[in-house]
Amino acid sequence: xxxxxxxxxxxxxxxxxxxxxxxxxxxxxxxxxxxxxxxxxxxxxxxxxxxxxxxxxxxxxxxxxxxxxxxxxxxxxxxxxxxxxxxxxxxxxxxxxxxxxxxxxxxxxxxxxxxxxxxxxxxxxxxxxxxxxxxxxxxxxxxxxxxxxxxxxxxxxxxxxxxxxxxxxxxxxxxxxxxxxxxxxxxxxxxxxxxxxxxxxxxxxxxxxxxxxxxxxxxxxxxxxxxxxxxxxxxxxxxxxxxxxxxxxxxxxxxxxxxxxxxxxxxxxxxxxxxxxxxxxxxxxxxxxxxxxxxxxxxxxxxxxxxxxxxxxxxxxxxxxxxxxxxx
Amino acid sequence: xxxxxxxxxxxxxxxxxxxxxxxxxxxxxxxxxxxxxxxxxxxxxxxxxxxxxxxxxxxxxxxxxxxxxxxxxxxxxxxxxxxxxxxxxxxxxxxxxxxxxxxxxxxxxxxxxxxxxxxxxxxxxxxxxxxxxxxxxxxxxxxxxxxxxxxxxxxxxxxxxxxxxxxxxxxxxxxxxxxxxxxxxxxxxxxxxxxxxxxxxxxxxxxxxxxxxxxxxxxxxxxxxxxxxxxxxxxxxxxxxxxxxxxxxxxxxxxxxxxxxxxxxxxxxxxxxxxxxxxxxxxxxxxxxxxxxxxxxxxxxxxxxxxxxxxxxxxxxxxxxxxxxxxx
Numbered sequence: 331x332x333x334x335x336x337x338x339x340x341x342x343x344x345x346x347x348x349x350x351x352x353x354x355x356x357x358x359x360x361x362x363x364x365x366x367x368x369x370x371x372x373x374x375x376x377x378x379x380x381x382x383x384x385x386x387x388x389x390x391x392x393x394x395x396x397x398x399x400x401x402x403x404x405x406x407x408x409x410x411x412x413x414x415x416x417x418x419x420x421x422x423x424x425x426x427x428x429x430x431x432x433x434x435x436x437x438x439x440x441x442x443x444x445x446x447x448x449x450x451x452x453x454x455x456x457x458x459x460x461x462x463x464x465x466x467x468x469x470x471x472x473x474x475x476x477x478x479x480x481x482x483x484x485x486x487x488x489x490x491x492x493x494x495x496x497x498x499x500x501x502x503x504x505x506x507x508x509x510x511x512x513x514x515x516x517x518x519x520x521x522x523x524x525x526x527x528x529x530x531x532x533x534x535x536x537x538x539x540x541x542x543x544x545x546x547x548x549x550x551x552x553x554x555x556x557x558x559x560x561x562x563x564x565x566x567x568x569x570x571x572x573x574x575x576x577x578x579x580x581x582x583x584x585x586x587x588x589x590x591x592x593x594x595x596x597x598x599x600x601x602x603x604x605x606x607x608x609x610x611x612x613x614x615x616x617x618x619x620x621x622x623x624x625x626x627x628x629x630x631x632x633x634x635x636x637x638x639x640x641x642x643x644x645x646x647x648x649x650x651x652x653x654x655x656x657x658x
Numbered sequence: 659x660x661x662x663x664x665x666x667x668x669x670x671x672x673x674x675x676x677x678x679x680x681x682x683x684x685x686x687x688x689x690x691x692x693x694x695x696x697x698x699x700x701x702x703x704x705x706x707x708x709x710x711x712x713x714x715x716x717x718x719x720x721x722x723x724x725x726x727x728x729x730x731x732x733x734x735x736x737x738x739x740x741x742x743x744x745x746x747x748x749x750x751x752x753x754x755x756x757x758x759x760x761x762x763x764x765x766x767x768x769x770x771x772x773x774x775x776x777x778x779x780x781x782x783x784x785x786x787x788x789x790x791x792x793x794x795x796x797x798x799x800x801x802x803x804x805x806x807x808x809x810x811x812x813x814x815x816x817x818x819x820x821x822x823x824x825x826x827x828x829x830x831x832x833x834x835x836x837x838x839x840x841x842x843x844x845x846x847x848x849x850x851x852x853x854x855x856x857x858x859x860x861x862x863x864x865x866x867x868x869x870x871x872x873x874x875x876x877x878x879x880x881x882x883x884x885x886x887x888x889x890x891x892x893x894x895x896x897x898x899x900x901x902x903x904x905x906x907x908x909x910x911x912x913x914x915x916x917x918x919x920x921x922x923x924x925x926x927x928x929x930x931x932x933x934x935x936x937x938x939x940x941x942x943x944x945x946x947x948x949x950x951x952x953x954x955x956x957x958x959x960x961x962x963x964x965x966x967x968x969x970x971x972x973x974x975x976x977x978x979x980x981x982x983x984x985x986x
Binding site for chain 1 (some may be wrong): 878907
């Protein structure tokens with residue numbers, strides 16, 4: 331199932347493990363994530379620090395999985411119709427226990443914003459259950475369970491939001507079947523700026539814009555850029571990262587669904603960003619910058635443009651979250 | 659011209675530099691190289707250690723560039739028709755000196771074998787002249803000059819053999835115009851096994867087999883593999899390198915020009931190779947292995963297959979040459 335041996339999942343001491351096993355309830359921060367990182371379309375994602383859901387996972391005497399509380403957004407309570415519920419059930423089916431779990435969701439990531447709202451839900455339940463069970467599963471196994479929940483929301487099995495939410499940092503999903511995830515290091519002072527224009531992009535419309543075939547020449551440019559991005563992240567070379575953040579395949583088609591996309595990305599670059607791109611399938615746009623100060627300048631520059639458009643929007647500035655989902 | 663500052667080209671002390679400047683003649687080893695490293699089609703190459711040309715570059719009172727000796731294979735003496743001559747002229751046009759250069763070529767890499775024969779010629783003259791001039795040019799600039807010679811042989815400007823010949827190791831040619839080359843590290847005990855079946859592949863025929871368009875799905879698989887290969891080389895993770903060495907775009911088309919390609923690659927894997935692929939546009943086939951012993955086992959396994967075919971062939975086993983072209 332895994333590409334190579336994972337070191338013991340979620341570092342902590344045996345004593346801490348024992349304490350967690352004895353706990354009946356856990357409160358989590360389940361982070362937002364950016365998938366489709368420009369030239370890394372469909373294979374790469376990174377994890378945010380300042381945006382995410384909170385969730386409480388609780389052991390109960392009653393067997394089964396129940397969603398007992400939802401705050402923030404209107405989501406279904408039926409376990410089989412709820413993303414968190416479905417991933418939880420996938421894990422629950424793989425274990426044999428005489429107790430059950432309750433899930434409380436304090437949703438802060440807007441569904442449909444393009445920064446991994448469903449992934450955060452899918453990941454939270456399985457991460458929390460794994461903690462309360464004494465961590466029997468690896469991070470890759472947790473991702474496998476979470477894929478089932480993600481599929482309920484996005485109608486296809488993909489892991490480019492789930493993997494960074496669970497592993498933290500930048501994750502390369504080399505393959506979904508079998509699931510192979512590579513953790514790509516990132517320089518310490520890499521920051522993301524996100525704008526979420528509050529428009530709705532219909533998944534079907536976004537999918538329809540994907541070309542079925544692409545020119546070989548463009549594909550070569552894309553893998554040169556993506557190989558270069560991986561190299562730039564490994565070496566912490568911001569100039570290389572900057573020169574790599576170009577998507578010649580998907581962005582030219584999909585960006586037309588996002589109002590003022592070109593203005594935003596130009597303003598971001600002018601303000602010092604390394605590059606920008608569509609977050610997931612949009613409508614959010616991400617920019618990456620060296621240092622928090624530049625990321626804030628980028629936010630200000632984008633805000634200036636969008637505040638004139640009459641479209642409601644949210645913005646976030648976040649350090650790359652190298653830890654991923656965590657206990658609060 | 660360069661992606662980022664190169665550290666002073668070709669490490670050596672000031673005293674050594676002074677001695678080289680006073681020298682009038684230099685003998686070089688100009689290495690063979692493997693381009694189109696599987697999923698790195700058109701953007702990556704690596705450098706060999708055990709196969710290469712020897713060349714002598716000599717300062718002369720008479721201005722201009724002359725080819726004065728050719729051994730090994732039948733190549734033109736006219737400077738403008740000789741790959742070494744053309745790259746030498748490109749550099750010569752960029753300098754203003756009152757002397758000239760003579761080039762002697764001891765050709766050991768068979769032209770048309772697919773392991774960078776023309777690149778070795780193109781690189782040798784400009785590297786040698788740069789040494790005798792006291793190294794005014796960076797490695798990237800040398801590659802720029804060599805591209806002119808390479809274009810004479812291959813009818814197009816590409817650098818995926820030149821860059822590894824000059825930089826050594828694995829080189830990612832992120833872009834040709836402007837020329838951007840990234841040096842990708844490789845694990846110490848990575849070895850290549852090469853078979854050169856002595857058949858002729860016509861460049862036109864090989865080009866005609868390249869698809870103009872590729873399925874988006876395949877392109878995504880290719881950049882996942884290529885990003886993963888870059889990660890595997892950075893981390894020295896042989897398992898990741900092994901899982902990455904798949905070309906789903908070009909190999910399925912071009913491999914049919916190489917007799918017994920599938921048998922060779924299967925035998926290589928069975929003997930312990932990490933992966934195989936077409937070297938350049940063939941007919942040579944490369945395999946990569948962990949350790950010299952495995953690379954020799956791979957050679958033996960391939961030899962066993964090819965010795966039954968009636969086709970003449972050469973084989974080489976080589977450590978990855980991390981230095982590139984060097985003074986003898």
